[in-house]
Amino acid sequence: MKKLMLGNAAVAQGAFEAGVNLVSSYPGTPSTEITENIVKYPEIFVEWAPNEKVAAEVAIGASIAGGRAMSCCKHVGLNVMADPVFTVSYIGANGGLVFAVADDPGMHSSQNEQDSRHYAKASKTMMLEPSDSMECKEFTKQAFALSEQFDIPVFVRLTTRVSHSQSLVEICERENVPVKDYVKDVSKNVMMPANAIKRHVYVEERHQKLVTYAENCNLNTVEDNGSKIGVICAGIDYQYAKEALLDKVNYLKLAMVYPLPEKLIKDFASKCDKVYVIEELDPFIEEHCKALGVNVIGKEAFTMLGEYTPEMIAKAVLNEDGKERVELSAPIPARPPVLCPGCPHRATFYVLKKLGLTVSGDIGCYTLGAIAPLDSVDTTICMGASVSAAHGMAKVRGEQFNKKLVSVIGDSTFIHSGITGLIDIVYNKGANTVIILDNSITGMTGHQDNPTTGKTIRGELTKQVNLITLCKSVGVDRVVVCDPFDVKQFEKVVREETNADEPSVIIAQRPCALLKSVKYEGKCVITDKCRKCKLCMKLGCPAISVDKDGVVKIDASQCNGCGLCIGVCPFSAIEKE
Amino acid sequence: MSTKNIMIVGVGGQGTLLASRILGNCVIKEGYDVKVSEVHGMSQRGGSVVTYLKYGDKVYSPIVGKGEADIILAFEELEALRAMPYLKKGGKIIVNTQQINPMPVIVGKADYPTNILSTLSIAGDVVALDALSLAKQSGNMKAVNVVLIGVLAKSSGIAYEKWIDTIKTTVPEKFLEVNLKAFDAGYNI
Ligand SMILES: Cc1ncc(C[n+]2csc(CCOP(=O)(O)OP(=O)(O)O)c2C)c(N)n1
Numbered sequence: 001m002k003k004l005m006l007g008n009a010a011v012a013q014g015a016f017e018a019g020v021n022l023v024s025s026y027p028g029t030p031s032t033e034i035t036e037n038i039v040k041y042p043e044i045f046v047e048w049a050p051n052e053k054v055a056a057e058v059a060i061g062a063s064i065a066g067g068r069a070m071s072c073c074k075h076v077g078l079n080v081m082a083d084p085v086f087t088v089s090y091i092g093a094n095g096g097l098v099f100a101v102a103d104d105p106g107m108h109s110s111q112n113e114q115d116s117r118h119y120a121k122a123s124k125t126m127m128l129e130p131s132d133s134m135e136c137k138e139f140t141k142q143a144f145a146l147s148e149q150f151d152i153p154v155f156v157r158l159t160t161r162v163s164h165s166q167s168l169v170e171i172c173e174r175e176n177v178p179v180k181d182y183v184k185d186v187s188k189n190v191m192m193p194a195n196a197i198k199r200h201v202y203v204e205e206r207h208q209k210l211v212t213y214a215e216n217c218n219l220n221t222v223e224d225n226g227s228k229i230g231v232i233c234a235g236i237d238y239q240y241a242k243e244a245l246l247d248k249v250n251y252l253k254l255a256m257v258y259p260l261p262e263k264l265i266k267d268f269a270s271k272c273d274k275v276y277v278i279e280e281l282d283p284f285i286e287e288h289c290k291a292l293g294v295n296v297i298g299k300e301a302f303t304m305l306g307e308y309t310p311e312m313i314a315k316a317v318l319n320e321d322g323k324e325r326v327e328l329s330a331p332i333p334a335r336p337p338v339l340c341p342g343c344p345h346r347a348t349f350y351v352l353k354k355l356g357l358t359v360s361g362d363i364g365c366y367t368l369g370a371i372a373p374l375d376s377v378d379t380t381i382c383m384g385a386s387v388s389a390a391h392g393m394a395k396v397r398g399e400q401f402n403k404k405l406v407s408v409i410g411d412s413t414f415i416h417s418g419i420t421g422l423i424d425i426v427y428n429k430g431a432n433t434v435i436i437l438d439n440s441i442t443g444m445t446g447h448q449d450n451p452t453t454g455k456t457i458r459g460e461l462t463k464q465v466n467l468i469t470l471c472k473s474v475g476v477d478r479v480v481v482c483d484p485f486d487v488k489q490f491e492k493v494v495r496e497e498t499n500a501d502e503p504s505v506i507i508a509q510r511p512c513a514l515l516k517s518v519k520y521e522g523k524c525v526i527t528d529k530c531r532k533c534k535l536c537m538k539l540g541c542p543a544i545s546v547d548k549d550g551v552v553k554i555d556a557s558q559c560n561g562c563g564l565c566i567g568v569c570p571f572s573a574i575e576k577e
Numbered sequence: 578m579s580t581k582n583i584m585i586v587g588v589g590g591q592g593t594l595l596a597s598r599i600l601g602n603c604v605i606k607e608g609y610d611v612k613v614s615e616v617h618g619m620s621q622r623g624g625s626v627v628t629y630l631k632y633g634d635k636v637y638s639p640i641v642g643k644g645e646a647d648i649i650l651a652f653e654e655l656e657a658l659r660a661m662p663y664l665k666k667g668g669k670i671i672v673n674t675q676q677i678n679p680m681p682v683i684v685g686k687a688d689y690p691t692n693i694l695s696t697l698s699i700a701g702d703v704v705a706l707d708a709l710s711l712a713k714q715s716g717n718m719k720a721v722n723v724v725l726i727g728v729l730a731k732s733s734g735i736a737y738e739k740w741i742d743t744i745k746t747t748v749p750e751k752f753l754e755v756n757l758k759a760f761d762a763g764y765n766i
Binding site: 002004006029030032033108109132161164165166167168236239240242243244309310311322323324325326327328332333334335336337338339340365368371372373444445446537540542544545546555557558 | 588589590601602605610611612613614615616617618619621622623624625636637638639640642643644645655656658659661662663664665666675677678679680681682683684685686687688689690699700709718
């Protein structure tokens with residue numbers, strides 16, 4: 001049976017067919033739907049872990065214990081899980097161990113454009129890269145088999161266009177793979193120097209075997225069209241190249257992007273006059289070819305930035321121009337993402353901006369608090385950094401600065417890696433104010449449950465982390481819960497807490513407006529009491545705008561009736577319809 | 578058959594994803610190779626969203642390049658304009674005449690362009706309709722996506738019944754009635 005499937009759903013299907021026993025992940029675009037799709041299979045234990053490091057370690061434990069296990073994350077998640085990954089390369093795999101990692105060329109939803117392939121090389125592991133949904137499924141299955149065959153963790157690398165494109169997939173049955181025996185093996189599983197020194201020898205020997213495998217395996221394929229031009233590529237770039245160049249060139253399609261073959265590349269190149277390496281992001285394959293002495297054209301012809309297109313490739317390789325088109329004659333307004341109508345974060349940023357505070361920001365929907373007219377966020381680095389970076393800021397700039405400084409961090413992000421920063425503040429005598437934006441869900445990545453929501457990924461009820469007692473237990477004595485939609489009270493609380501000479505946490509509590517349980521009655525309308533002061537415009541609500549005659553209007557198709565504007569209007573000119 | 582390229586553009590939250598899924602599920606029934614490139618993540622928070630759908634004997638790239646779209650299905654006028662350079666010569670652009678102000682317009686840093694429909698008509702064949710009103714008449718403002726699919730279906734060459742079957746298998750049961758009404762509203766304009 002053939003089914004139209006998202007690349008991410010196909011990775012889940014591949015893991016299912018490979019008989020995977022456990023999947024532990026932390027969400028992150030564009031990888032999230034892999035784990036969400038695992039939920040469809042009742043045979044598999046699946047969970048959202050608090051962060052990627054924990055998720056990877058859970059999968060490693062499952063593998064050591066004999067099960068097939070997978071952990072999925074976005075590219076920056078791999079930075080968080082890097083510590084166990086580098087060492088499990090030495091330990092290897094008992095049950096098949098797969099890490100699915102999704103890069104985001106073009107940064108559709110990311111804070112950087114890093115290239116994960118470097119991790120496979122740095123950790124001396126193995127990496128496969130599919131180019132469509134069918135390959136997502138097949139390569140994931142292969143990854144489990146290879147992991148056991150070579151006693152190694154295997155990466156499946158995806159990019160946004162593979163993860164988030166649907167194409168046809170042939171569905172198969174689940175393989176019956178019994179959980180392997182667990183045998184205590186200290187020399188393999190206890191990585192202290194004496195054992196690790198020996199395992200490093202093994203890792204280097206294994207690497208040589210993998211290179212030999214890369215030369216001969218049927219994963220890497222040559223497509224000889226009798227051309228004098230050769231193209232080496234992998235993943236989505238293969239699809240772009242095929243569309244642009246059809247059978248006008250020869251292809252070496254690398255399914256295994258690490259380790260890379262040597263002889264295969266040399267032989268392929270020797271039959272061509274010109275060889276291009278087409279790869280988004282870094283010159284990873286290109287540098288390998290050049291080190292082998294194979295003269296390829298790579299980043300001289302292609303950019304390191306963003307996504308590629310077939311048009312770019314046709315231009316660079318065949319000097320063909322793009323299709324005829326009507327271009328825009330003048331620039332048009334951009335449409336950046338915004339906080340949704342009814343978003344609880346809007347109220348928080350409205351107050352922070354009003355108070356003129358420096359805002360150490362973090363990653364989540366609330367990063368959008370950086371955009372006009374709210375523009376209150378000063379910094380965004382990585383998950384958790386709002387708390388720890390603010391501690392650093394306060395220590396160099398002193399007490400007065402700290403009284404005008406807050407950290408903002410979402411509930412999921414706080415559990416992911418904000419709590420450690422808070423412990424640092426308490427331990428090292430800081431007096432920061434941390435605002436936890438508790439909207440009862442992991443919003444940005446599309447509504448995943450997390451330890452503070454009281455539900456598992458399967459929607460089962462579970463123990464809920466209590467943010468108040470958590471913060472108190474690490475030594476924060478001042479913990480205040482406040483609804484940011486009570487704007488006056490919230491402002492008062494922020495003033496008080498930033499003025500305190502000790503660490504404090506404000507839990508800004510109101511659920512995400514997109515949650516099914518959140519229902520606001522009616523729509524807001526502007527009455528003739530409006531004096532055009534435009535204070536409501538400071539909220540940056542997408543439903544409120546001013547027309548050409550200066551009249552303030554609320555677009556009923558956008559308004560969700562949250563009523564925040566009603567509370568902000570000084571003339572009581574906004575009412576519910 | 579040479580590949581047909583369809584581009585669906587709109588504002589995050591307008592339901593473009595469901596539109597592309599109905600379309601994708603319908604064309605596979607015709608036995609074509611299909612690729613659909615979706616947008617998940619940040620842009621869904623009220624930003625510009627673009628979905629590509631391609632079908633034919635063999636489809637490689639999931640994205641549609643400039644000058645390549647046979648049909649653009651636009652959920653909003655400014656987004657239709659933004660997509661204009663992607664239209665193939667002689668292509669068709671189906672546009673919902675709704676206008677949603679983006680933040681730069683709301684904060685007064687830019688003006689919402691005027692005369693969009695006439696600009697679009699330089700690039701191709703324009704079919705403009707007020708899909709929001711049709712959706713409301715069908716019983717739910719959110720059914721704009723299915724109204725627009727109805728318009729596209731009319732000239733798709735794929736039988737009416739196949740579209741209806743696809744909607745029945747793609748849309749959740751409790752919204753089915755509204756969506757079937759919405760589809761007909763678009764199909765019969
Ligand atoms: C290391 C890492 N993992 C995952 C992500 C993807 N990601 C971005 S924001 C976010 C969670 C946001 O949830 P929350 O903190 O609850 O804030 P909300 O979006 O609900 O406001 C995630 C998982 C990331 N950017 N970095």
